[in-house]
Amino acid sequence: MSEPSSNSQKRSSSSLIDVRLKKLEELVEAGIQPYASGFSPDIHSAELKSKYSGISETEEISDVVRLAGRIMAIRILGKASFMRVHDVSGDFQIYLGRDIVGPEEYNRFKKLDIGDIVGVTGTPFKTKTGEITVLVKELILLTKSIRPLPEKWHGLSDVEIRYRQRYLDLMVNQTSREIVVTRSRIVSYLRNFLATRGFLEVETPMMQTIPGGATARPFETYHHALSRQLYLRIAPELYLKRLLVGGFDKVFEINRNFRNEGISTQHNPEFTMLEFYQAYRTYEDLIKLTEEMLSNLALEIVGSYKLPYGDREVDLTPPWPRITVKESLIENGALKPHEIEDRNAVFIKAMEMGISVNKSDSLGKLLMAVFDEVVETNLWGPIFVHQYPVEVSPLARRNEEDPTATDRFELYICGREMANAFTELTDPVDQRNRFEEQVRARQAGDEEAHFLDEDFLRALEYGMPPAAGEGLGIDRLVMLLTNAQSIREVILFPHMRPEKGLE
RNA sequence: GGGCCGUUAACUCAGGGGUAGAGUAUCUGCCUUUUAAGCAGAGAGUCGCUGGUUCGAUCCCAGCACGGCCUACCA
Numbered sequence: 001m002s003e004p005s006s007n008s009q010k011r012s013s014s015s016l017i018d019v020r021l022k023k024l025e026e027l028v029e030a031g032i033q034p035y036a037s038g039f040s041p042d043i044h045s046a047e048l049k050s051k052y053s054g055i056s057e058t059e060e061i062s063d064v065v066r067l068a069g070r071i072m073a074i075r076i077l078g079k080a081s082f083m084r085v086h087d088v089s090g091d092f093q094i095y096l097g098r099d100i101v102g103p104e105e106y107n108r109f110k111k112l113d114i115g116d117i118v119g120v121t122g123t124p125f126k127t128k129t130g131e132i133t134v135l136v137k138e139l140i141l142l143t144k145s146i147r148p149l150p151e152k153w154h155g156l157s158d159v160e161i162r163y164r165q166r167y168l169d170l171m172v173n174q175t176s177r178e179i180v181v182t183r184s185r186i187v188s189y190l191r192n193f194l195a196t197r198g199f200l201e202v203e204t205p206m207m208q209t210i211p212g213g214a215t216a217r218p219f220e221t222y223h224h225a226l227s228r229q230l231y232l233r234i235a236p237e238l239y240l241k242r243l244l245v246g247g248f249d250k251v252f253e254i255n256r257n258f259r260n261e262g263i264s265t266q267h268n269p270e271f272t273m274l275e276f277y278q279a280y281r282t283y284e285d286l287i288k289l290t291e292e293m294l295s296n297l298a299l300e301i302v303g304s305y306k307l308p309y310g311d312r313e314v315d316l317t318p319p320w321p322r323i324t325v326k327e328s329l330i331e332n333g334a335l336k337p338h339e340i341e342d343r344n345a346v347f348i349k350a351m352e353m354g355i356s357v358n359k360s361d362s363l364g365k366l367l368m369a370v371f372d373e374v375v376e377t378n379l380w381g382p383i384f385v386h387q388y389p390v391e392v393s394p395l396a397r398r399n400e401e402d403p404t405a406t407d408r409f410e411l412y413i414c415g416r417e418m419a420n421a422f423t424e425l426t427d428p429v430d431q432r433n434r435f436e437e438q439v440r441a442r443q444a445g446d447e448e449a450h451f452l453d454e455d456f457l458r459a460l461e462y463g464m465p466p467a468a469g470e471g472l473g474i475d476r477l478v479m480l481l482t483n484a485q486s487i488r489e490v491i492l493f494p495h496m497r498p499e500k501g502l503e
Numbered sequence: 504g505g506g507c508c509g510u511u512a513a514c515u516c517a518g519g520g521g522u523a524g525a526g527u528a529u530c531u532g533c534c535u536u537u538u539a540a541g542c543a544g545a546g547a548g549u550c551g552c553u554g555g556u557u558c559g560a561u562c563c564c565a566g567c568a569c570g571g572c573c574u575a576c577c578a
Contacts, residue, residue, distance in 0.1 A: 015547065016513055016529060077541085078534035097535065114528075128536050147513080151527040153539060154515040160570050161514095172514095216577065235578095261577050262504080271578065356575090410578095417578060448577080473578045486571095497569065 020146040023111060027144065030108075034144035039119035041068040046089035052124040052132045061124050065134060067092060068119040068142060070171065073152060076110055082133070085118065086171075093133040094120050101136065115145030163494050179490055182301060183478045187254060189300055190274055190474075193293050199250040199276060204239035206232060206256065212456065213237030213395070215448040216259040219269075232258035235471065237395065238456045240277050241424065244467050245459045252276035254474065265486040266416065268475065269495050277424070277469035283407045286421045286468045287384055290411060291318040294382075294418075294477075301481045308483055309414050316382055322409070324387040325371055334374045335367075341404075346370065360444065364389025364404065379412040386410075388422075394434040394450055396422035413480060421470030428460035 027034045043051075043065050055061060069087035079098040084091055098106040112118065121138040150156040155172045162169040162176070169176045191201065209228070211218040213235030221230050236253050243251050254274045261267065278285070295316045298305055305317040329335045334353075339345040343363040350357045350366055355373050357366055367389055379385070386409035390398060396406035408422035425431050435452040442449035478490040488494035 019529065073538075075537050075540055076534085077537060080535035080537085082537045082540085084538070093538070095536075099535080127538090129538075131536095131538075133536085148528060149514080151514040153527060156514070158510095158514085158570090160510095163570095214578085257578085259577070262575075264574090264577090265572085267577065273578075420578075471578080476578070499569080 016148045017146055020113060020144070020148075023113070024144050024146060026111075027141070032141065034141060036119075036140060036142050039068060039140055039142055040066070041087070041119065042066045044089035045069070045085075045087050045092035048092055048124060048134070049090075049132050052126075055124070055126050055132070057126045057128065057130075059126070063123060064121060064137070065124060066119065066121050067134060068117065070117050070145075071112060071114055072149075074112065074114060079106070081106075081110065083112070085120070093127075093131055094122070094136050094139075095125075095127075095133050096136050096139070101139070105139075109139060112141070113145060115147065115149045116141060117143035117145070159488075160496075163488055164496055164499060166492055176489075179478070179482050179484065180492065182482050183474075183490060186297065186301060186478055186481060187474065189297050190293070191254065193296070194250075194252050194276060197250070199252045199278075200248055202240070202243060202248075202251050202253055203255065204233075204236045204243075204253060206258075208233050210451045210453045212451055212453045214257075214259075215392075215450065217261055217447050219258050219260045234259050235273070236275050237469065237471070238453055240275055240469065241464060241467070242456065242459050244277055244279050244424075245462055245464045249279035249465065249467075250277070263495060265488070266476070268487050268491055271487070271491075272474040274472040274474055275469065277467055279465040279467040281468045282466075283386070283409055283421055283423045283468050286470050287322070287409060290419060290421070290470065290472075291320055297477075298481065307480065309480060310483070310485065312380070312414075314380065314382065314414055314480070316413075320382040320384060320411075322384040322386055324405075325367060325385060325389065326387065326405075328375045328379075328385060329367065329371060332375050332378070334370050340367070362389075362391040364391030368392050376412070376417075377415045379415055381412040381414065382418075383412050384409045385412060390434075391437070393422065394438055395425055395431075397425045397427075398430070416476055417473070418476055418480070419470055419472040421468065424464070424467045424469055426460065426464045426466055428457055431460055432457055 024034055045067065048065060048067065052061065067085070067087060069085040069092070071083050072086050072091065073084040075082045081096040083094050083096070085094055096106065096109050101109070119140045119142050120134055120136050122134040122136040124132055125135050127133050150168070150172055156162055156168055162173070170180070195201065207221065207230045209230060211231035211234050214237070216234040218231040218234050221232065222228070223230050235257055236255065240251055240253060252274065254272065256270045257273045258270050260269065263269065295305055295318045298307060298316045306313055306315050323331070326340050329340065330337055335346065335349060339349065341363070343366065346363060346366045347357060347361070350370050353370065353373060355369050357369050361369070387399060387402065387405040388396070388408040388410070390404055390406050393406040393408050396408040399405045399407050406422060408420070410417050411419040425434070435450060435457070438450040439452050475487050475490050478484070479487060482490060484490050
């Protein structure tokens with residue numbers, strides 16, 4: 001699309017590339033296929049090392065092993081050479097001797113570059129320094145690399161390049177690879193945990209005509225054939241509940257949500273959410289399930305309930321404490337017990353604290369504004385904050401004793417919201433009233449207020465069994481378990497502005 | 504969206520109003536057990552972009568681009 005000169009590939013880099021392109025030409029002229037196929041390794045580096053760790057230095061092993069990987073270091077010592085090769089399980093060393101492969105082949109090997117992918121066939125032996133090494137009988141070039149890799153001491157640390165060219169980051173940074181593997185293990189564990197408890201994994205629409213289930217600004221798109229506006233989903237909640245109406249009593253979905261909001265170390269426009277719903281249960285049951293699921297997950301992934309996070313530690317040994325929103329506000333000293341039910345008193349307090357609030361805000365919204373400002377970041381946790389105000393919980397069931405509160409909790413770990421759950425509102429009349437309240441808020445300018453979903457109300461009118469549901473942010477959970485300080489470290493290809501010259 | 508900081512060789516980084524330095528990588532030569540191999544030599548840069556100030560800018564100033572951190576909204 002753009003001319004080579006406007007490409008991000010700078011001139012000097014292209015001179016290094018030119019050297020390699022010349023080598024590539026020479027290979028082709030010599031009749032060598034620089035992008036070969038058909039070589040199958042029969043062992044990985046980790047297995048090689050463990051299998052032959054017991055051999056002695058002088059021992060000659062007749063086993064022939066086949067390995068493949070990317071050359072990461074080359075040490076030429078005249079008529080013999082060592083190379084370090086990376087494969088998926090780690091790295092291994094190969095030994096090339098001129099007297100073994102012959103002078104012609106040996107000279108060809110000396111022209112290999114760091115970054116080239118090779119297949120080797122040979123026998124294992126132990127070097128003077130005790131490293132299991134492959135004595136190469138045959139080496140074939142599988143892929144010629146024409147771009148230089150980052151240097152061997154410091155590797156690649158420029159975060160912009162690490163995120164934009166994740167393939168390069170994964171090639172040279174082991175911790176980046178480990179996070180990918182850990183994330184996969186976490187998702188598998190959660191899937192298995194729920195599946196063994198009878199939950200059914202489902203997929204619901206990513207493109208929705210009415211974006212529902214959360215308070216957030218949606219991304220908009222357009223369907224030409226239907227001539228209508230569509231939204232990328234902000235949550236799967238209303239669809240999963242429709243499945244409860246339909247008769248499934250335990251369902252879950254692990255998938256992407258999209259929210260048209262700011263980007264930060266805690267936020268990516270698309271993020272992964274686990275949502276699960278269970279009929280004939282309450283949020284009390286979800287508290288127990290969450291404790292069990294996440295504490296066992298920590299044992300599985302980290303090997304302990306106690307996790308290092310930043311320069312602190314968080315202890316996931318169950319059970320975890322609980323506190324109501326109102327209790328937390330009083331305990332924190334933000335509000336006095338007599339003020340907590342008094343909208344005007346809370347409004348004045350919020351103003352005094354410099355929190356941006358509106359005259360029209362309900363008591364519940366004001367309480368949450370104060371909570372977000374002064375309580376939330378101090379909740380190192382793990383802790384369940386529960387009994388959220390009804391005005392900010394339009395899909396949650398009212399508490400039996402306190403109709404201004406809902407049977408809802410949010411789980412906080414390391415000062416961050418990890419999960420949000422509640423006993424579901426199943427009363428179609430109450431649900432309609434709450435939606436209408438949201439519509440009024442939207443008309444008053446609240447871009448994040450819920451849309452009214454008439455079909456969802458129709459489903460509730462047929463009757464949804466009593467149920468409880470929860471949403472759990474997977475990216476933040478992976479951050480917690482990998483001690484990552486930025487969400488971009490746990491998302492393979494995080495959102496970035498387009499790179500100049502490559503659009 | 505706001506504030507602060509950054510952008511110099513392919514990579515990691517120094518430097519600083521008089522047209523640029525190191526290590527790694529690359530290239531050449533020597534070297535048969537190295538593993539940050541070693542020794543000798545060489546090449547490599549529009550100092551993010553665009554303007555301004557100046558005899559002269561990579562350095563000072565402004566704007567822009569991209570990124571990072573904090574902050575705001577949210578999960």
